[in-house]
Amino acid sequence: MEKGTYRYRVESRDVDFTLKASLASLCDYILRAAGDDADRNNFGVRDLNCDGCSWVLLRMCVEIYRRLEEHEDFSVRTWVNDVNRMMTTRNMIVGDASGETVAAAVTQWAVIDTDKRRAVDVTARADFSYAIVKEPSPVKAPVRIPVIDSQSEQMRKVVYSDIDFNRHVGSVKYIGWFCDMLPEEIIMNKEAARLDINYIHESRFGQELRVGMSDGAQSSFEVSTADGQPVCRAVITWKETTPKTDALCPNV
Protein backbone atom coordinates (compact mmCIF):
# COMPACT_ATOMS: atom_id res chain seq x y z
CA MET A 1 0.00 0.00 0.00
CA GLU A 2 1.33 3.41 -0.97
CA LYS A 3 0.84 6.55 1.05
CA GLY A 4 -1.77 8.84 -0.46
CA THR A 5 -0.78 12.35 -1.55
CA TYR A 6 -3.44 15.03 -1.94
CA ARG A 7 -2.78 18.45 -3.39
CA TYR A 8 -4.59 21.55 -2.23
CA ARG A 9 -4.22 25.30 -2.33
CA VAL A 10 -4.69 27.88 0.43
CA GLU A 11 -7.77 29.87 -0.56
CA SER A 12 -8.81 33.33 0.63
CA ARG A 13 -11.41 31.80 2.93
CA ASP A 14 -8.62 29.86 4.71
CA VAL A 15 -6.51 32.81 5.81
CA ASP A 16 -6.71 35.19 8.73
CA PHE A 17 -5.69 38.85 8.92
CA THR A 18 -2.03 37.84 8.50
CA LEU A 19 -2.88 36.34 5.08
CA LYS A 20 -1.70 32.96 6.34
CA ALA A 21 -3.77 29.82 6.79
CA SER A 22 -5.46 29.72 10.16
CA LEU A 23 -4.93 26.76 12.51
CA ALA A 24 -8.53 25.69 11.93
CA SER A 25 -8.21 25.70 8.15
CA LEU A 26 -4.93 23.71 8.30
CA CYS A 27 -6.71 21.10 10.44
CA ASP A 28 -9.58 21.07 7.96
CA TYR A 29 -7.23 20.17 5.09
CA ILE A 30 -5.55 17.51 7.24
CA LEU A 31 -8.94 15.89 7.92
CA ARG A 32 -9.96 16.34 4.28
CA ALA A 33 -6.92 14.33 3.20
CA ALA A 34 -7.93 11.64 5.70
CA GLY A 35 -11.36 11.47 4.09
CA ASP A 36 -9.95 11.53 0.55
CA ASP A 37 -7.54 8.69 1.32
CA ALA A 38 -10.13 6.56 3.09
CA ASP A 39 -12.41 7.01 0.06
CA ARG A 40 -9.55 5.93 -2.23
CA ASN A 41 -9.18 2.79 -0.13
CA ASN A 42 -12.91 2.06 -0.09
CA PHE A 43 -13.34 2.55 3.64
CA GLY A 44 -14.42 6.18 3.58
CA VAL A 45 -17.44 7.64 5.35
CA ARG A 46 -19.80 6.78 2.50
CA ASP A 47 -18.54 3.19 2.41
CA LEU A 48 -19.06 2.84 6.16
CA ASN A 49 -22.48 4.52 5.92
CA CYS A 50 -23.63 1.65 3.68
CA ASP A 51 -22.92 -0.61 6.66
CA GLY A 52 -24.69 1.62 9.19
CA CYS A 53 -21.41 3.01 10.52
CA SER A 54 -19.22 6.09 10.35
CA TRP A 55 -15.74 7.26 11.35
CA VAL A 56 -15.36 9.30 14.51
CA LEU A 57 -12.24 11.26 15.34
CA LEU A 58 -11.01 10.48 18.87
CA ARG A 59 -7.77 12.49 19.13
CA MET A 60 -5.55 14.59 16.90
CA CYS A 61 -2.22 16.34 17.26
CA VAL A 62 -0.76 18.78 14.75
CA GLU A 63 2.71 20.31 14.81
CA ILE A 64 3.21 23.43 12.71
CA TYR A 65 6.69 24.43 11.53
CA ARG A 66 5.68 27.18 9.09
CA ARG A 67 2.30 28.74 8.36
CA LEU A 68 1.16 28.39 4.76
CA GLU A 69 0.38 31.59 2.89
CA GLU A 70 -2.66 32.61 0.85
CA HIS A 71 -2.64 31.03 -2.65
CA GLU A 72 0.19 28.65 -1.72
CA ASP A 73 0.02 25.16 -3.24
CA PHE A 74 0.71 22.37 -0.78
CA SER A 75 0.27 18.64 -0.31
CA VAL A 76 -0.85 16.31 2.45
CA ARG A 77 0.78 12.89 2.40
CA THR A 78 -1.11 10.43 4.57
CA TRP A 79 -0.92 6.80 5.70
CA VAL A 80 -2.46 4.45 8.25
CA ASN A 81 0.12 2.64 10.35
CA ASP A 82 -2.04 0.89 12.93
CA VAL A 83 -5.48 -0.73 13.03
CA ASN A 84 -6.76 -2.46 16.15
CA ARG A 85 -10.21 -3.21 17.50
CA MET A 86 -10.37 0.06 19.44
CA MET A 87 -8.69 2.54 17.16
CA THR A 88 -7.11 3.32 13.79
CA THR A 89 -4.06 5.60 13.59
CA ARG A 90 -3.64 7.79 10.52
CA ASN A 91 -0.68 10.11 9.96
CA MET A 92 -0.16 13.20 7.81
CA ILE A 93 2.80 15.18 6.57
CA VAL A 94 2.01 18.58 5.08
CA GLY A 95 4.53 19.76 2.51
CA ASP A 96 4.92 22.97 0.57
CA ALA A 97 5.52 23.17 -3.18
CA SER A 98 9.28 22.75 -2.71
CA GLY A 99 8.77 19.59 -0.68
CA GLU A 100 9.61 21.13 2.71
CA THR A 101 7.56 19.78 5.59
CA VAL A 102 5.48 22.62 7.05
CA ALA A 103 3.31 20.56 9.43
CA ALA A 104 2.71 17.00 10.62
CA ALA A 105 -0.21 15.31 12.32
CA VAL A 106 -1.33 12.08 13.98
CA THR A 107 -5.03 11.26 14.14
CA GLN A 108 -6.79 8.45 15.99
CA TRP A 109 -10.20 7.21 14.87
CA ALA A 110 -12.93 4.82 15.91
CA VAL A 111 -15.85 3.43 13.93
CA ILE A 112 -19.31 3.92 15.42
CA ASP A 113 -22.71 2.44 14.68
CA THR A 114 -24.63 5.53 13.50
CA ASP A 115 -27.93 4.46 15.05
CA LYS A 116 -26.69 3.31 18.43
CA ARG A 117 -23.85 5.92 18.48
CA ARG A 118 -21.60 3.19 19.91
CA ALA A 119 -18.09 2.15 18.91
CA VAL A 120 -17.76 -1.04 16.90
CA ASP A 121 -14.77 -3.32 16.40
CA VAL A 122 -13.59 -2.42 12.92
CA THR A 123 -11.33 -5.50 12.72
CA ALA A 124 -14.34 -7.79 13.16
CA ARG A 125 -16.06 -6.24 10.15
CA ALA A 126 -13.28 -6.44 7.55
CA ASP A 127 -9.56 -6.97 7.10
CA PHE A 128 -7.92 -3.57 6.68
CA SER A 129 -4.34 -4.82 6.89
CA TYR A 130 -3.95 -4.10 3.16
CA ALA A 131 -4.16 -0.39 3.95
CA ILE A 132 -1.37 -0.31 6.50
CA VAL A 133 1.96 1.35 5.70
CA LYS A 134 4.54 0.31 8.25
CA GLU A 135 6.13 3.69 8.81
CA PRO A 136 6.28 5.39 12.19
CA SER A 137 4.15 8.37 13.04
CA PRO A 138 5.90 11.67 12.20
CA VAL A 139 5.37 13.19 15.66
CA LYS A 140 4.50 12.03 19.18
CA ALA A 141 0.95 10.66 19.39
CA PRO A 142 -1.85 12.93 20.64
CA VAL A 143 -1.79 13.16 24.42
CA ARG A 144 -4.69 12.37 26.70
CA ILE A 145 -5.73 15.75 28.11
CA PRO A 146 -6.93 15.85 31.74
CA VAL A 147 -9.74 18.05 33.08
CA ILE A 148 -8.97 21.74 32.57
CA ASP A 149 -9.11 24.17 35.48
CA SER A 150 -10.62 27.05 33.55
CA GLN A 151 -9.68 30.64 34.32
CA SER A 152 -12.21 32.11 31.89
CA GLU A 153 -15.44 30.72 30.49
CA GLN A 154 -18.02 31.50 27.86
CA MET A 155 -21.40 29.92 27.23
CA ARG A 156 -22.41 29.18 23.66
CA LYS A 157 -25.36 27.53 22.01
CA VAL A 158 -24.78 25.11 19.14
CA VAL A 159 -26.18 26.72 15.99
CA TYR A 160 -26.92 25.61 12.43
CA SER A 161 -23.47 26.43 11.03
CA ASP A 162 -21.76 24.35 13.74
CA ILE A 163 -23.44 21.16 12.51
CA ASP A 164 -21.70 19.05 9.89
CA PHE A 165 -22.67 16.12 7.67
CA ASN A 166 -22.61 13.81 10.72
CA ARG A 167 -25.30 15.96 12.36
CA HIS A 168 -23.09 16.94 15.25
CA VAL A 169 -20.63 19.78 15.85
CA GLY A 170 -17.80 19.36 13.34
CA SER A 171 -14.31 18.47 14.59
CA VAL A 172 -12.76 21.68 13.30
CA LYS A 173 -15.49 23.92 14.73
CA TYR A 174 -14.20 23.39 18.28
CA ILE A 175 -10.72 24.51 17.16
CA GLY A 176 -12.25 27.71 15.79
CA TRP A 177 -14.07 28.31 19.09
CA PHE A 178 -10.82 27.93 21.05
CA CYS A 179 -8.93 30.34 18.80
CA ASP A 180 -11.73 32.88 19.17
CA MET A 181 -11.23 32.90 22.96
CA LEU A 182 -7.56 33.82 22.76
CA PRO A 183 -6.52 37.24 24.06
CA GLU A 184 -5.22 39.76 21.51
CA GLU A 185 -1.75 39.50 23.07
CA ILE A 186 -1.51 35.87 21.91
CA ILE A 187 -3.13 36.50 18.52
CA MET A 188 -0.60 39.25 17.75
CA ASN A 189 2.58 37.78 19.24
CA LYS A 190 2.45 34.01 19.15
CA GLU A 191 1.89 31.15 16.74
CA ALA A 192 0.79 27.62 17.50
CA ALA A 193 3.66 25.13 17.59
CA ARG A 194 1.50 22.13 18.51
CA LEU A 195 -2.20 21.40 19.00
CA ASP A 196 -3.46 18.34 20.91
CA ILE A 197 -7.20 17.75 20.92
CA ASN A 198 -9.41 15.03 22.44
CA TYR A 199 -12.98 14.47 21.23
CA ILE A 200 -14.79 12.95 24.17
CA HIS A 201 -18.50 13.19 23.41
CA GLU A 202 -20.40 14.64 20.49
CA SER A 203 -22.53 17.75 20.85
CA ARG A 204 -25.64 18.59 18.92
CA PHE A 205 -27.85 21.38 17.57
CA GLY A 206 -29.36 23.60 20.25
CA GLN A 207 -27.16 22.38 23.11
CA GLU A 208 -25.89 24.98 25.58
CA LEU A 209 -22.16 24.45 26.03
CA ARG A 210 -19.53 25.92 28.33
CA VAL A 211 -16.14 26.73 26.77
CA GLY A 212 -13.36 27.21 29.30
CA MET A 213 -9.81 28.36 28.81
CA SER A 214 -6.76 28.24 31.00
CA ASP A 215 -3.66 30.25 30.23
CA GLY A 216 -0.08 29.57 31.08
CA ALA A 217 2.95 28.30 29.21
CA GLN A 218 0.31 26.55 27.10
CA SER A 219 -3.32 27.43 26.49
CA SER A 220 -5.76 24.72 27.54
CA PHE A 221 -9.42 24.54 26.57
CA GLU A 222 -12.44 22.47 27.51
CA VAL A 223 -15.95 22.28 26.10
CA SER A 224 -18.52 20.77 28.45
CA THR A 225 -22.27 20.52 28.63
CA ALA A 226 -24.28 22.70 31.02
CA ASP A 227 -24.33 19.81 33.51
CA GLY A 228 -20.58 19.30 33.35
CA GLN A 229 -20.18 16.41 30.91
CA PRO A 230 -16.91 16.82 28.97
CA VAL A 231 -17.23 17.21 25.20
CA CYS A 232 -13.81 18.24 23.90
CA ARG A 233 -10.41 19.26 25.34
CA ALA A 234 -7.42 20.84 23.67
CA VAL A 235 -3.99 22.18 24.46
CA ILE A 236 -2.04 24.60 22.27
CA THR A 237 1.68 25.00 22.79
CA TRP A 238 2.94 28.37 21.57
CA LYS A 239 6.09 29.71 20.00
CA GLU A 240 7.09 33.35 20.02
CA THR A 241 6.94 35.01 16.66
CA THR A 242 7.85 38.35 15.14
CA PRO A 243 5.04 40.63 16.35
CA LYS A 244 2.56 41.00 13.54
CA THR A 245 3.15 44.37 11.92
CA ASP A 246 -0.30 44.46 10.36
CA ALA A 247 -2.70 45.41 13.10
CA LEU A 248 -5.77 43.27 13.63
CA CYS A 249 -7.76 46.36 12.65
CA PRO A 250 -7.03 48.49 9.60
CA ASN A 251 -6.20 52.16 10.10
CA VAL A 252 -9.22 54.32 10.83
Add this chain to the structure above:
Amino acid sequence: MEKGTYRYRVESRDVDFTLKASLASLCDYILRAAGDDADRNNFGVRDLNCDGCSWVLLRMCVEIYRRLEEHEDFSVRTWVNDVNRMMTTRNMIVGDASGETVAAAVTQWAVIDTDKRRAVDVTARADFSYAIVKEPSPVKAPVRIPVIDSQSEQMRKVVYSDIDFNRHVGSVKYIGWFCDMLPEEIIMNKEAARLDINYIHESRFGQELRVGMSDGAQSSFEVSTADGQPVCRAVITWKETTPKTDALCPNV
Protein backbone atom coordinates in the same frame (compact mmCIF):
# COMPACT_ATOMS: atom_id res chain seq x y z
CA MET B 1 -13.15 39.20 -23.68
CA GLU B 2 -14.42 35.73 -22.81
CA LYS B 3 -16.35 34.88 -19.71
CA GLY B 4 -14.26 33.05 -17.14
CA THR B 5 -15.24 29.55 -16.07
CA TYR B 6 -13.95 28.16 -12.77
CA ARG B 7 -14.44 24.58 -11.67
CA TYR B 8 -14.91 23.59 -8.06
CA ARG B 9 -16.21 20.71 -6.00
CA VAL B 10 -18.50 20.71 -2.96
CA GLU B 11 -16.33 19.57 -0.06
CA SER B 12 -17.44 18.12 3.27
CA ARG B 13 -16.76 21.44 4.98
CA ASP B 14 -19.27 23.12 2.62
CA VAL B 15 -22.32 21.03 3.50
CA ASP B 16 -24.84 21.20 6.31
CA PHE B 17 -26.75 18.37 7.98
CA THR B 18 -28.68 17.77 4.73
CA LEU B 19 -25.36 16.96 2.99
CA LYS B 20 -26.00 19.84 0.60
CA ALA B 21 -23.96 23.00 0.20
CA SER B 22 -25.04 25.69 2.65
CA LEU B 23 -26.09 29.13 1.38
CA ALA B 24 -22.92 30.61 2.89
CA SER B 25 -20.62 28.15 1.15
CA LEU B 26 -22.36 28.71 -2.21
CA CYS B 27 -21.80 32.47 -1.78
CA ASP B 28 -18.19 31.79 -0.89
CA TYR B 29 -17.60 29.96 -4.18
CA ILE B 30 -19.40 32.72 -6.10
CA LEU B 31 -17.06 35.30 -4.57
CA ARG B 32 -14.07 33.03 -5.07
CA ALA B 33 -14.83 32.90 -8.80
CA ALA B 34 -15.00 36.71 -8.79
CA GLY B 35 -11.54 36.83 -7.25
CA ASP B 36 -10.14 34.17 -9.58
CA ASP B 37 -11.47 36.00 -12.66
CA ALA B 38 -10.25 39.41 -11.54
CA ASP B 39 -6.80 37.86 -10.98
CA ARG B 40 -6.90 36.37 -14.48
CA ASN B 41 -7.62 39.84 -15.86
CA ASN B 42 -4.89 41.50 -13.78
CA PHE B 43 -7.24 43.58 -11.70
CA GLY B 44 -7.56 41.25 -8.72
CA VAL B 45 -7.10 42.21 -5.08
CA ARG B 46 -3.33 41.76 -5.19
CA ASP B 47 -3.07 43.93 -8.33
CA LEU B 48 -5.11 46.67 -6.66
CA ASN B 49 -3.11 46.33 -3.43
CA CYS B 50 0.02 47.36 -5.37
CA ASP B 51 -1.80 50.61 -6.04
CA GLY B 52 -2.94 51.10 -2.44
CA CYS B 53 -6.47 49.95 -3.22
CA SER B 54 -8.76 46.98 -2.83
CA TRP B 55 -12.16 45.71 -4.02
CA VAL B 56 -15.15 46.11 -1.72
CA LEU B 57 -18.41 44.28 -2.25
CA LEU B 58 -21.37 46.68 -2.14
CA ARG B 59 -24.35 44.42 -2.94
CA MET B 60 -25.00 40.85 -4.02
CA CYS B 61 -28.02 38.81 -5.00
CA VAL B 62 -28.07 35.06 -5.47
CA GLU B 63 -30.92 32.95 -6.82
CA ILE B 64 -30.80 29.24 -6.04
CA TYR B 65 -32.65 26.74 -8.22
CA ARG B 66 -31.16 23.54 -6.83
CA ARG B 67 -28.83 22.95 -3.89
CA LEU B 68 -25.53 21.30 -4.80
CA GLU B 69 -24.70 18.06 -3.05
CA GLU B 70 -21.56 16.95 -1.20
CA HIS B 71 -18.78 15.91 -3.61
CA GLU B 72 -20.62 17.36 -6.61
CA ASP B 73 -18.45 18.99 -9.29
CA PHE B 74 -19.74 22.34 -10.50
CA SER B 75 -18.64 25.46 -12.34
CA VAL B 76 -19.03 29.20 -11.92
CA ARG B 77 -19.09 31.17 -15.17
CA THR B 78 -18.53 34.85 -14.57
CA TRP B 79 -18.35 38.11 -16.48
CA VAL B 80 -18.29 41.87 -15.91
CA ASN B 81 -20.93 43.72 -17.90
CA ASP B 82 -20.67 47.23 -16.51
CA VAL B 83 -17.90 49.49 -15.18
CA ASN B 84 -18.62 53.07 -14.15
CA ARG B 85 -16.95 55.47 -11.77
CA MET B 86 -19.09 54.37 -8.83
CA MET B 87 -19.46 50.66 -9.33
CA THR B 88 -18.51 47.52 -11.27
CA THR B 89 -21.12 44.83 -11.96
CA ARG B 90 -20.01 41.20 -12.11
CA ASN B 91 -22.34 38.32 -12.87
CA MET B 92 -22.16 34.59 -12.16
CA ILE B 93 -23.95 31.50 -13.40
CA VAL B 94 -23.42 28.34 -11.35
CA GLY B 95 -23.77 25.14 -13.35
CA ASP B 96 -23.68 21.49 -12.40
CA ALA B 97 -21.65 18.83 -14.19
CA SER B 98 -24.39 18.30 -16.77
CA GLY B 99 -24.48 22.02 -17.59
CA GLU B 100 -27.77 22.76 -15.81
CA THR B 101 -27.91 26.15 -14.11
CA VAL B 102 -28.31 25.64 -10.37
CA ALA B 103 -27.80 29.24 -9.23
CA ALA B 104 -27.14 32.74 -10.56
CA ALA B 105 -25.79 35.89 -8.98
CA VAL B 106 -25.18 39.58 -9.60
CA THR B 107 -22.51 41.37 -7.55
CA GLN B 108 -21.72 45.09 -7.39
CA TRP B 109 -18.28 46.30 -6.33
CA ALA B 110 -16.42 49.50 -5.59
CA VAL B 111 -12.68 50.13 -5.30
CA ILE B 112 -11.44 51.73 -2.07
CA ASP B 113 -8.21 53.36 -1.03
CA THR B 114 -7.03 50.97 1.71
CA ASP B 115 -5.49 53.69 3.86
CA LYS B 116 -8.26 56.26 3.68
CA ARG B 117 -10.99 53.55 3.44
CA ARG B 118 -12.69 55.74 0.80
CA ALA B 119 -14.11 54.83 -2.59
CA VAL B 120 -12.04 55.78 -5.63
CA ASP B 121 -13.05 56.24 -9.25
CA VAL B 122 -11.78 53.07 -10.88
CA THR B 123 -12.29 54.48 -14.39
CA ALA B 124 -9.86 57.32 -13.64
CA ARG B 125 -7.12 54.82 -12.76
CA ALA B 126 -7.24 52.51 -15.76
CA ASP B 127 -9.33 51.51 -18.76
CA PHE B 128 -11.15 48.30 -17.91
CA SER B 129 -13.36 48.28 -20.99
CA TYR B 130 -11.33 45.31 -22.33
CA ALA B 131 -12.83 43.18 -19.53
CA ILE B 132 -16.46 43.88 -20.31
CA VAL B 133 -18.69 41.20 -21.81
CA LYS B 134 -21.85 42.79 -23.17
CA GLU B 135 -24.32 40.20 -21.90
CA PRO B 136 -27.17 41.05 -19.57
CA SER B 137 -27.19 40.06 -15.94
CA PRO B 138 -28.79 36.62 -15.40
CA VAL B 139 -31.19 37.85 -12.69
CA LYS B 140 -32.61 41.13 -11.41
CA ALA B 141 -29.94 43.32 -9.80
CA PRO B 142 -29.52 43.29 -6.01
CA VAL B 143 -32.17 45.46 -4.39
CA ARG B 144 -31.50 48.31 -2.02
CA ILE B 145 -32.72 47.07 1.36
CA PRO B 146 -34.35 49.62 3.70
CA VAL B 147 -34.01 49.70 7.48
CA ILE B 148 -35.27 46.48 9.06
CA ASP B 149 -37.85 46.59 11.85
CA SER B 150 -36.37 43.74 13.89
CA GLN B 151 -38.60 41.34 15.80
CA SER B 152 -35.68 39.53 17.43
CA GLU B 153 -32.14 40.61 18.16
CA GLN B 154 -28.83 39.17 19.32
CA MET B 155 -25.65 40.93 20.32
CA ARG B 156 -22.35 39.54 19.10
CA LYS B 157 -18.74 40.57 19.37
CA VAL B 158 -16.50 40.37 16.31
CA VAL B 159 -13.91 37.66 16.98
CA TYR B 160 -10.69 36.46 15.33
CA SER B 161 -12.35 33.96 12.97
CA ASP B 162 -14.72 36.64 11.63
CA ILE B 163 -11.80 38.70 10.27
CA ASP B 164 -10.61 38.06 6.73
CA PHE B 165 -7.61 39.08 4.64
CA ASN B 166 -8.98 42.64 4.40
CA ARG B 167 -8.88 42.92 8.20
CA HIS B 168 -12.62 43.35 8.49
CA VAL B 169 -15.54 40.93 8.87
CA GLY B 170 -15.67 38.83 5.71
CA SER B 171 -18.63 39.22 3.33
CA VAL B 172 -19.76 35.63 3.77
CA LYS B 173 -19.55 35.71 7.58
CA TYR B 174 -22.63 37.92 7.81
CA ILE B 175 -24.59 35.38 5.74
CA GLY B 176 -23.58 32.67 8.20
CA TRP B 177 -24.72 34.85 11.13
CA PHE B 178 -28.13 35.37 9.52
CA CYS B 179 -28.63 31.66 8.83
CA ASP B 180 -27.72 30.89 12.44
CA MET B 181 -30.61 33.10 13.65
CA LEU B 182 -33.25 31.19 11.70
CA PRO B 183 -35.85 29.22 13.66
CA GLU B 184 -35.78 25.44 13.34
CA GLU B 185 -39.10 25.56 11.47
CA ILE B 186 -37.42 27.40 8.59
CA ILE B 187 -34.22 25.31 8.69
CA MET B 188 -36.25 22.09 8.41
CA ASN B 189 -38.99 23.12 5.96
CA LYS B 190 -37.72 25.85 3.66
CA GLU B 191 -34.88 26.58 1.29
CA ALA B 192 -33.60 29.92 0.13
CA ALA B 193 -34.85 30.92 -3.31
CA ARG B 194 -33.11 34.31 -3.36
CA LEU B 195 -30.71 36.25 -1.15
CA ASP B 196 -30.22 40.02 -1.44
CA ILE B 197 -27.50 41.57 0.69
CA ASN B 198 -26.20 45.14 1.07
CA TYR B 199 -22.80 45.85 2.62
CA ILE B 200 -23.08 49.34 4.08
CA HIS B 201 -20.10 49.78 6.40
CA GLU B 202 -17.27 47.48 7.40
CA SER B 203 -17.00 46.09 10.90
CA ARG B 204 -13.82 45.20 12.73
CA PHE B 205 -12.25 43.01 15.40
CA GLY B 206 -13.67 43.52 18.87
CA GLN B 207 -16.72 45.53 17.80
CA GLU B 208 -20.01 44.80 19.57
CA LEU B 209 -22.70 44.36 16.94
CA ARG B 210 -26.47 43.95 17.03
CA VAL B 211 -27.99 41.40 14.64
CA GLY B 212 -31.71 41.79 14.10
CA MET B 213 -34.15 39.60 12.23
CA SER B 214 -37.66 40.14 11.03
CA ASP B 215 -39.85 37.28 9.88
CA GLY B 216 -42.68 37.24 7.42
CA ALA B 217 -43.10 36.09 3.84
CA GLN B 218 -39.37 36.83 3.66
CA SER B 219 -36.75 36.90 6.39
CA SER B 220 -34.97 40.23 6.77
CA PHE B 221 -31.77 40.85 8.70
CA GLU B 222 -29.75 43.81 9.80
CA VAL B 223 -26.34 44.13 11.45
CA SER B 224 -25.71 47.45 13.17
CA THR B 225 -23.20 48.86 15.62
CA ALA B 226 -24.07 49.36 19.28
CA ASP B 227 -24.85 53.03 18.52
CA GLY B 228 -27.15 52.18 15.62
CA GLN B 229 -24.94 52.63 12.55
CA PRO B 230 -25.98 50.16 9.85
CA VAL B 231 -23.36 47.62 8.78
CA CYS B 232 -25.13 45.04 6.62
CA ARG B 233 -28.71 44.19 5.57
CA ALA B 234 -30.10 41.12 3.88
CA VAL B 235 -33.38 39.62 2.74
CA ILE B 236 -33.96 35.92 2.06
CA THR B 237 -36.96 34.85 0.03
CA TRP B 238 -38.00 31.28 0.80
CA LYS B 239 -39.50 28.40 -1.10
CA GLU B 240 -41.28 25.48 0.51
CA THR B 241 -39.43 22.23 0.28
CA THR B 242 -40.03 18.59 1.12
CA PRO B 243 -39.59 18.54 4.92
CA LYS B 244 -36.13 17.25 5.67
CA THR B 245 -36.44 13.63 6.73
CA ASP B 246 -33.06 13.63 8.45
CA ALA B 247 -33.56 15.39 11.73
CA LEU B 248 -31.17 18.15 12.68
CA CYS B 249 -30.10 15.88 15.56
CA PRO B 250 -29.19 12.23 15.18
CA ASN B 251 -31.19 9.66 17.09
CA VAL B 252 -30.22 9.44 20.75
